[in-house]
Amino acid sequence: MTLSLGMITCDSTDPVPLATWWSEQVGGTVADPFGGTFLMVRGDNVPVQLAFQLVEDPTPGKNRIHYDFAAPDLDAEVDRLVAAGATLVGRRGDDSFAWVTLADPQGNEFCVASAGASEAELSAG
Template sequence: MSLAVGMITVDTLQPMPLATWWAEALGGRIVQENDGFFVVLSLAEGAPLLAFQQVDDPTPGKNRIHLDLTTDDREAEVERLIAAGATKIADREMPGFGWVTLADPDGNQFCVAGQHEAEVPPTDV
């Protein structure tokens, strides 16, 4: 038996505005609107689809699953996303790796890290 991630779905009160925001943020395109109830984005070739589903009562509190995004220019992308409506939650760091936690306009948290930030720590022999 083999599984693959086909789609990641986000619950929201208003799928179309949130899907439009993520399409612009990730350079994706809306491929299904389904009368605004279930909006689907296509991202890069071979990437899972990203969908936004209308629900009457989204789960309150911090989301339990989040997207980890990577980029060659973390600072520029974070600034771009904030200008587009994201909210900065915190700068995070651990030895050899840093990232920024943001929230989309609905409050769903996600992380942005540089593609080449992680370094293998030196070992003592």
């Protein structure tokens, strides 16, 4: 038997606006079958479902698992995300490979790299 990735879930004390924000960023739609306690972002442009679940007390500190995205124009995408409410955490890498770490409106860090980046390079983020 082998595992397959079903979705990536993010804890939140207020998951509805977070799911909405992410759906707008990835071009997906929000499914809310559980009345605001567990929401899923789906769509043709979302290869793995993103989920957001209501918790009273999220795990403190830096998130150990984060989203890595690829974009055809890294700088333009970072500018768009910051204008939409993301916070720039840092620019990383060098001339051979660069990525940008951002945080969503609730402080969850994620990375964006150039769409031409190899799979190995993305997993280093």
